[in-house]
Amino acid sequence: MFDIDKDIKKARTLPSEFYTDAKIFAASGEKIFARSWQLVGHTDSVEQLHPKTILPGMLNEPALLVRTQEGIRCISNVCTHRAMLLVEEPCSGDLIRCRYHGRRFSLDGRMLSMPEFDGVENFPSENDDLPEFPFAEMGGFLFAAVSPSVKFWEMTDDIAWLFDRPTTEGLRLTATREYEVNAHWALYCENYLEGFHIPYVHQGLNSVVNYGSYTTDLYKYASIQTGLDDNGDVAARYLFIFPNLMFNFYPWGISVNIVRPVAVDRTIVEFQTFVRDETLLEKGAGADLHTVEMEDEAVVENVQKGVRSRFYDRGRYSPTREQGTHHFHRMIADAMN
Ligand code: FES
Ligand SMILES: [Fe+2]
Known part of the structure; x- marks a missing residue:
């Protein structure tokens, strides 16, 4: 087209029409932005549990940056029970507890416990864990994607030299x-x-x-x-x-x-x-x-x-x-x- x-x-x-047609604009959300890598923060300004919205206004995807011993990761910030947003303000803690009905998750997104669910069939399953976003770091800048069309390194290997030490150190x-x-x-x-x-x-x-x-x-x-x-x-x-x-x-x-x-x-x-x-x-x-x-x-x-x-x-x-x-x-x- x-x-x-x-x-x-x-x-x-x-x-x-690319710049004027509202339908084409809406389609660009899925075709361009949902497949892109988006900047979600910088290592120096991320709290232990840090809610972020991936591309507000277009993708509006609720995400949660989690800082653990092993580094930073990015998981869904939407409770797998009935979709409550889990973390609303930057904070710290050893686990994530949904304030709607008390479902608890580990910091890597595994569902740990859920009140009043005895007898529920096929529960828990992996659908009850929080999905993890494709995530990458370059020179301290943090990137996440929803369903990227290319891997992060594939997208950036020819420009990553711009983010080397002297340039990005101490920012x-x-x-x-x-x-x-x-x-x-x-x-x-x-x-x-x-x-x-x-x-x-x-x-x-x-x-x-x-x-x-x-x-x-x-x-x-x-x-x-x-x-x-x-x-x-x-x-x-x-x-x-x-x-x-x-x-x-x-x-x-x-x-x-x-x-x-x-x-x-x-x-x-x-x-x-x-x-x-x-x-x-x-x-x-x-x-x-x-x-x-x-x-x-x-x-x-x-x-x-x-x-x-x-x-x-x-x-x-x-x-x-x-x-x-x-x-x-x-x-x-x-x-x-
Ligand atoms: S929506 Fe999270 S426990 Fe119900
Ligand atoms: Fe200009």
Whole structure:
């Protein structure tokens, strides 16, 4: 149904109905997001029992991060009796007890006991244990999936070098912030995926990133854009992991953006700031992220109005400046078909 030529010089962009049709939007929940890996936290900010919702607004899957001697795991946070949410606030404990009718589970999700169930046939069975999510850690960042189309290492083995020790050591989550954008989630992502617009849209950023040196490298399920400063040093690296995760590497640390679809024309973007060296915070490409965000949102919200036009359906790509956007559209088309 969606077809993006693999030759960028021949290809046309996604048809506008992808950004405007509520049925297609709903289908992307199962076809793209339920099969994706989602960021669910960071090792340093996870309590022993830590409830999380996997991709709120789209998947809304209640999960529970559990920290044990053997490490962190991610299990369902839904009681197997009658679906009460088990843990509502971060806490600690040796077992999990449902506060609805007292069913108890071990920290690895095994059902331990249930009051008033004598004589119940085929009970307990493995259906009474809490399912475990596919789960992975990279550089301290924690990822979980509902039914992933690929294994985590398969998705990230070609970009994992970005998360090696010196880069991810000593990161502290210092701030979180949410932006609400009146546009389709993919419009927000595809804007992020090209630096083409920087000289036009981001005057301030343009003065610290040398546009001529801006490069895009494509990976299996990711892309990395690199901007150099006038001395030829890396000013910023922008990593995108399909379908909705952005890791922005700056001299001071990492700014993480999670793009959360809410409706066909509404998106929440969660910013998480992980600082390693705060003396560098006000310098270079990672200095004024709020201004850059406002400039991007204004453009993306206008595009949402534009894709509704009867006169617009599909566009074309710049072969030198829009490889990331083309690659992103190809992955969307693959997942949706
Ligand atoms: S719903 Fe958990 S014990 Fe009944
Ligand atoms: Fe931008």
